[in-house]
Amino acid sequence: MFDLDGAVQAWRRQFARERSFATRDLDELEDHLRAAYEVELDLSPGLAPARAFAHACETLGTVDTLSREFAKVEGKGWRRLLRAGWLVYAIAFFLPVIDGGITLGQGDFHEGLLPGIQALLTAFRWGGAFGIASALTNLVMLATFHRISDAGRDRTWLLTALAMAAMVFNLWWLFEVGHVSDLYPGYYAWLASFGIAGTGLAMRARALPEEGTSTELIAEP
Secondary structure, rough: OHHHHHHHHHHHHHOOOOOOOOOOOOOOOOOOHHHHHHHHHHHOOOOHHHHHHHHHHHHHHHHHHHHHHHHHHHHHHHHHHHHHHHHHHHHHOOOOOEEEEOOOOOOOOEEEEEEHHHHHHHHHHHHHHHHHHHHHOOHHHOOOOHHHHHHHHHHHHHHHHHHHHHHHHOOHHHHHHHHHHHHHHHHHHHHHHHHHHHHHHHHHHOOOOOOOOOOOOOOOO
């Protein structure tokens, strides 16, 4: 005897393997699947329930097809934010951060504006423990470049937390410098890049299914 609820759960497990599907997406797709199943039975009363379910699955579409469709709708937002974060991050290294430049390759300070790339090197050389820790937070941003589209939910949430923590931690420079007006656009762009990227990662993580989901396939009726 055909078990509709069991078949639907197996179908959900198959679709949950695709990382683009969140629980709310699967709930919506399940409603469409059940409706398509009822339509198949209404149109062909003599059709075996298992065959009607198979036809409903075909009508709804394959995993790959639906994954691409959902990616078109939901995937653009987080990608755009993450790419915007990367862009702002890169630009920050060419913008002035604070007064007092430093000649690269030498140790002498001079009058002028300190751009982001020089500020990074200065933090490693003269920033002390907090300065070095702040400079190392750049590794968080670099980690978001590594195959983020393939990252699972847990890794994506971890990167989200690290990016947001880095942004909060780097607010320390406001107290270190002493005056907000002494900090230039490069610092604020660099700080904001962590928040922008973290927001994009959070959007991505919410859209991913829980990890450890069974990968059982639907049995052919």
